[in-house]
Amino acid sequence: MTAELNTLFEFLRFPSVSTDSAHSGDVRACAEWLVNQLRKMNLTVDLHETPKHPVVVAKNTHVAGRRTVMIYGHYDVQPVDPLELWNSDPFEPVIHDGKIWARGATDNKGQMLAHVLGVEKTLREVGELPVNLTFLFEGEEEIGSPHLAPFLLHHYDDLRCDVVAISDTGMVAPGVPTLGYGLRGITCCEVVLRGPKRDLHSGLFGGAVANPASAMARLVASLHALDGRVAIDGFYDHVRDLALWEREMWQHIPGVSDADFLAVTGSHGLFGEPGYSSSERTWARPTAEVNGLTSGYQGEGSKTVLPAEARVKLSFRLVPDQSPKEILAKVQNHLEWHCPPGVELEFIAGHDGKPYLTDPHSPFGIAAQQALRTSFQAEPVLIREGGSIPIVQTFHDILGADSLLLGLALSDAQIHAPNENFPVENFEAGIRLNQALLAELAK
Amino acid sequence: MTAELNTLFEFLRFPSVSTDSAHSGDVRACAEWLVNQLRKMNLTVDLHETPKHPVVVAKNTHVAGRRTVMIYGHYDVQPVDPLELWNSDPFEPVIHDGKIWARGATDNKGQMLAHVLGVEKTLREVGELPVNLTFLFEGEEEIGSPHLAPFLLHHYDDLRCDVVAISDTGMVAPGVPTLGYGLRGITCCEVVLRGPKRDLHSGLFGGAVANPASAMARLVASLHALDGRVAIDGFYDHVRDLALWEREMWQHIPGVSDADFLAVTGSHGLFGEPGYSSSERTWARPTAEVNGLTSGYQGEGSKTVLPAEARVKLSFRLVPDQSPKEILAKVQNHLEWHCPPGVELEFIAGHDGKPYLTDPHSPFGIAAQQALRTSFQAEPVLIREGGSIPIVQTFHDILGADSLLLGLALSDAQIHAPNENFPVENFEAGIRLNQALLAELAK
Numbered sequence: 097m098t099a100e101l102n103t104l105f106e107f108l109r110f111p112s113v114s115t116d117s118a119h120s121g122d123v124r125a126c127a128e129w130l131v132n133q134l135r136k137m138n139l140t141v142d143l144h145e146t147p148k149h150p151v152v153v154a155k156n157t158h159v160a161g162r163r164t165v166m167i168y169g170h171y172d173v174q175p176v177d178p179l180e181l182w183n184s185d186p187f188e189p190v191i192h193d194g195k196i197w198a199r200g201a202t203d204n205k206g207q208m209l210a211h212v213l214g215v216e217k218t219l220r221e222v223g224e225l226p227v228n229l230t231f232l233f234e235g236e237e238e239i240g241s242p243h244l245a246p247f248l249l250h251h252y253d254d255l256r257c258d259v260v261a262i263s264d265t266g267m268v269a270p271g272v273p274t275l276g277y278g279l280r281g282i283t284c285c286e287v288v289l290r291g292p293k294r295d296l297h298s299g300l301f302g303g304a305v306a307n308p309a310s311a312m313a314r315l316v317a318s319l320h321a322l323d324g325r326v327a328i329d330g331f332y333d334h335v336r337d338l339a340l341w342e343r344e345m346w347q348h349i350p351g352v353s354d355a356d357f358l359a360v361t362g363s364h365g366l367f368g369e370p371g372y373s374s375s376e377r378t379w380a381r382p383t384a385e386v387n388g389l390t391s392g393y394q395g396e397g398s399k400t401v402l403p404a405e406a407r408v409k410l411s412f413r414l415v416p417d418q419s420p421k422e423i424l425a426k427v428q429n430h431l432e433w434h435c436p437p438g439v440e441l442e443f444i445a446g447h448d449g450k451p452y453l454t455d456p457h458s459p460f461g462i463a464a465q466q467a468l469r470t471s472f473q474a475e476p477v478l479i480r481e482g483g484s485i486p487i488v489q490t491f492h493d494i495l496g497a498d499s500l501l502l503g504l505a506l507s508d509a510q511i512h513a514p515n516e517n518f519p520v521e522n523f524e525a526g527i528r529l530n531q532a533l534l535a536e537l538a539k
Numbered sequence: 540m541t542a543e544l545n546t547l548f549e550f551l552r553f554p555s556v557s558t559d560s561a562h563s564g565d566v567r568a569c570a571e572w573l574v575n576q577l578r579k580m581n582l583t584v585d586l587h588e589t590p591k592h593p594v595v596v597a598k599n600t601h602v603a604g605r606r607t608v609m610i611y612g613h614y615d616v617q618p619v620d621p622l623e624l625w626n627s628d629p630f631e632p633v634i635h636d637g638k639i640w641a642r643g644a645t646d647n648k649g650q651m652l653a654h655v656l657g658v659e660k661t662l663r664e665v666g667e668l669p670v671n672l673t674f675l676f677e678g679e680e681e682i683g684s685p686h687l688a689p690f691l692l693h694h695y696d697d698l699r700c701d702v703v704a705i706s707d708t709g710m711v712a713p714g715v716p717t718l719g720y721g722l723r724g725i726t727c728c729e730v731v732l733r734g735p736k737r738d739l740h741s742g743l744f745g746g747a748v749a750n751p752a753s754a755m756a757r758l759v760a761s762l763h764a765l766d767g768r769v770a771i772d773g774f775y776d777h778v779r780d781l782a783l784w785e786r787e788m789w790q791h792i793p794g795v796s797d798a799d800f801l802a803v804t805g806s807h808g809l810f811g812e813p814g815y816s817s818s819e820r821t822w823a824r825p826t827a828e829v830n831g832l833t834s835g836y837q838g839e840g841s842k843t844v845l846p847a848e849a850r851v852k853l854s855f856r857l858v859p860d861q862s863p864k865e866i867l868a869k870v871q872n873h874l875e876w877h878c879p880p881g882v883e884l885e886f887i888a889g890h891d892g893k894p895y896l897t898d899p900h901s902p903f904g905i906a907a908q909q910a911l912r913t914s915f916q917a918e919p920v921l922i923r924e925g926g927s928i929p930i931v932q933t934f935h936d937i938l939g940a941d942s943l944l945l946g947l948a949l950s951d952a953q954i955h956a957p958n959e960n961f962p963v964e965n966f967e968a969g970i971r972l973n974q975a976l977l978a979e980l981a982k
Contacts, residue, residue: 280742284841293805299723299926302828302856303820304800306810309829309851313759320753357747362736367749367881377746385745386752387844392831393852398727398889400854401830408752409836411843413745438810446841483742 100213100527101196101520103133107171107205108189108198114149114172114239123149123235126171130233137216139231144251146243149235153254156219158228163537166230166257166497167530168487169208169264170237173200174512181514194520201518203511207263207504208233210523214530226538230257237264241487248494259460260491261533263526265481265503269351270519273468276501277456278379278480279488281414283424284387284446287431289315289406289439295392296402305402306438309391312406318434319384319410324368326384328430334417336453338380342478346375349477351507360507378482382423383413411446413482420448449486454498463536464500470536471528502529543656543970544639544963546576550614550648551632551641557592557615557682566592566678569614573676580659582674587694589686592678596697599662601671606980609673609700609940610973611930612651612707613680616643617955624957637963644961646954650706650947651676653966657973669981673700680707684930691937702903703934704976706969708924708946712794713962716911719944720899721822721923722931724857726867727830727889730874732758732849732882738835739845748845749881752834755849761877762827762853767811769827771873777860779896781823785921789818792920794950803950821925825866826856854889856925863891892929897941906979907943913979914971945972 097105110126113119127143127150134141134154144151149172158164176186176199184190189198196206211231218225232255234244248255267274291308292301321327346352354366357374368377377383387410392403412423428443435441455461456478468476481501488499504526510516540548553569556562570586570593577584577597587594592615601607619629619642627633632641639649654674661668675698677687691698710717734751735744764770789795797809800817811820820826830853835846855866871886878884898904899921911919924944931942947969953959 282742282843284843286841291806296804297926298826298828298830298854299725299821299856299924301800301804301821302854302925303811303824303826304809304817305804305806306808307829309832310759310763310827312832313756313829314763316753316756317760320757357744361734361739361744361748363734363748363881364883365749365881366747367879368746374747378742378744381746383741383746384753385741385843385845386750386756386835387741387842388835388837388846389752389755389832389849390837391833392829394831394833394850398729398852398854399830400725400727400828402828403831406832407837409841411741411745411841413742436810438806438808440807481742482745483740 103213104196104206104209104523105189107209108200109187111187112172112235113175114236116175123172127152127235130171133212134231137219144247146236146247148243151235151247152231152233154231156225156229162228164228164230164257165534165537166232166255166260167211168232168260168262169211170204170234171208172235172238173205174203174238178514183515191520195517196520196523197515197517199516201516202505202509203516204237204264206518206523207526210504210526211263211530214527217527218531218534225534227534229534230255244487245490245494248490252494255495257495257497259537260497260499261502262488262499263502263504264485265501266505266507267503268349268477268479270506271472271474272350273472273474273476274503275456275461275464275468275476275478276481276503277461277478278453279451279485280482281418281420281449281451282411282484283414283420283448284411285424285427286444286446287315287408287410288442288444289435290404290442291439292402292404295404298400298402302402306436307402308406308439309403311436311439312389312391312408314436315431315434316386316389316408318430323370325370326382328384328426330426331382331423334419335382336416338376342380343376345478346373349375349479379480380415382415382418385411385413387411413484414451416451416453418451420450424448449484450489452488452492460498460500460537463539464502464533467529467532467536468502470532471525502533543966546656547639547649547652547966548632550652551643552630554630555615555678556618557679559618566615570595570678573614576655577674580662587690589679589690591686594678594690595674595676597674599668599672605671607671607673607700608977608980609675609698609703610654611675611703611705612654613647613677614651615678615681616648617646617681621957626958634963638960639963639966640958640960642959644959645948645952646959647680647707649961649966650969653947653969654706654973657970660970661974661977668977670977672977673698687930688933688937691933695937698938700938700940702980703940703942704945705931705942706945706947707928708944709948709950710946711792711920711922713949714915714917715793716915716917716919717946718899718904718907718911718919718921719924719946720904720921721896722894722928723925724861724863724892724894725854725927726857726863726891727852727854728867728870729887729889730758730851730853731885731887732878733847733885734882735845735847738847741843741845745845749879750845751849751882752846754879754882755832755834755851757879758874758877759829759832759851761873766813768813769825771827771869773869774825774866777862778825779859781819785823786819788921789816792818792922822923823858825858825861828854828856830854856927857894859894859896861894863893867891892927893932895932895935896923903941903943903980906982907945907976910972910975910979911945913975914968945976
């Protein structure tokens, strides 16, 4: 086994589960191990306390006139349950079928350490880096990065940079280098419809008072037109059209055809906004999704109640130039306007995040493409992502820097699930990618 | 305390909870106590075993040429939890505010024992009854009477009768004698809509595949027209119109006005089929009700999943001359026809029961009215009930006998809930009612 893999295995053995307070000591030990690795590379390293898990910042000596590049990653991991579904110990990495199997192998220790080891290799081979580098590694990504935005504000002077590089997203297919240049935003809410003051006997009262579950069904159905478009007034007002080059390029990206979406989801059929492919629908068009629906009796068999209330959890994925606050106001207005008679509506706003879009043909974008081309020996594809990574917009808003999303995760990486894995070749490509990226960004 | 109340207290002290196997011995002890009471009255009593709890049958000496009357009741009770909400021990009856407080006080021990003690009093005072009497008391009503229909078939010759009397329904208001002559039927089903093979990340896949929760909302909304009518093709085909006398009488019944329905349910507004009052909607019009709705994430906060499936539990209250089987077929047809694209529908049929209607102006109905008038010294009201009591239709189908529903339960009796209670005056009226009823039915 290579020295690099040995180091990764050490990193993966820490059960740095950030959400579980029983693992607080493991998260800290992992951060301290990381500090030690970075110090061995002669970087200036600081472990910063937060109210929960520490942030690790490492820099080479910054020299005026050079580009300043921040590389962001996270050393915390998701919980491992259900443990019985793992084929091997999640915190004792093994290699088989050309992959590393462990919690965090892909998300994010493997991808993040590839950058660290790329820097280590460049320093070893060349003696110095071509750019001013800042590593920013947090231990709270899996719990929503609650302290990272305040940390950026407090350390603004220390963390200013020209561009941010992040390897925490996906590759469309094995061996296909992938540059992400957009993310969807999000806004969430919960709606409660209340009818009778308690669950009623559906025989004694059914037919005379509004059933909150029936009312909820009508209300939720009103969110979409029959053809799949979102039917909220003004919902599409500020949606930026897809560029022609995007639609053309995306047609030829492997692994994201309509047939691929159908196979990966195991769904009974594709369905969505008319006139768009599955990749267009998920990367560049907004949605209204029901995440949860609950009312009345849900156990086995039947219980003939007329429920006192019904609840729905909704989330809306947003694209440029939609504003989460403006969309949420339109959603609330729609729901209140369409609320059926006989029930009372409570609207509870949830979290939100802005959509993100940068230009992959900007100088930094072109540098990233060239680095991907060099390290994978293949032509990179340019994609947006359907998910939301609020921290990317936060880097933009606080540091004024765009992010390059250089994802190395495959679709079968099982992140957040049992048997998480990361191909050894992706780990090695990540090391090369870091070296090429810093070289390209320096130009 | 009177001897009658003493006997009722003895009866109420048995924790004869039929659903809980830990109480099997208590259910049996209660049946044996009942056998003993009935034997003391010189009735011929049999305790019949079933696969679970025994049936008790008691008769006087049947004489040819007299009417044969069956009085049905049940000696089992509902569980008592949550126990902490009771103001006194549910199995140690107390009297205050003119009411008996105990589990089973109204449902059904108090009402049933009033009939037993009415017969006892008549036998004591007159020496014999004016009719051939059969008491049929079961211990499984609260678990759906699973063995009563087979029992009736096996003992058909022994149980034939001209009419059945049951005191296990409601009075519209205190002091208002109430004769029930109709019940709604029911048919139930559960529907599952399946989309992706597992819950999906709503960012990565939202917009490209059908969301089963959204599809379910549209499907459930299709069950009703906007005005509240059921929108299933042919649903109202065989619904028998209300008689003019019913609509006129029901307008003047105390306790069942629209305002009463609103107050009792604490609902935010009445809603239902246009052109009918609340009592008409619940007693004589069919419904489609959602009893439960479930999909995706239902915990605190948000989890942005695109759920793999959604489930709904539906029940339909039916009126004469709707057929449960025919309606269920129409429901299934409607749901399959309206199922949105991209999801697979599974239809699971549930239990059913036919609607029941008899003529309150038949000779037996008039006898029951006269008995109510005599024992309450007030003019009886004639109602249907919105609920379903399948055993009533079973008596009709197997024994060929109509049932007189002589309910003594008040709306605040808290049956099936903590602090069940029964007014002492209703208990005493029940004893008088039994005496008057047998006298009237003998005519």
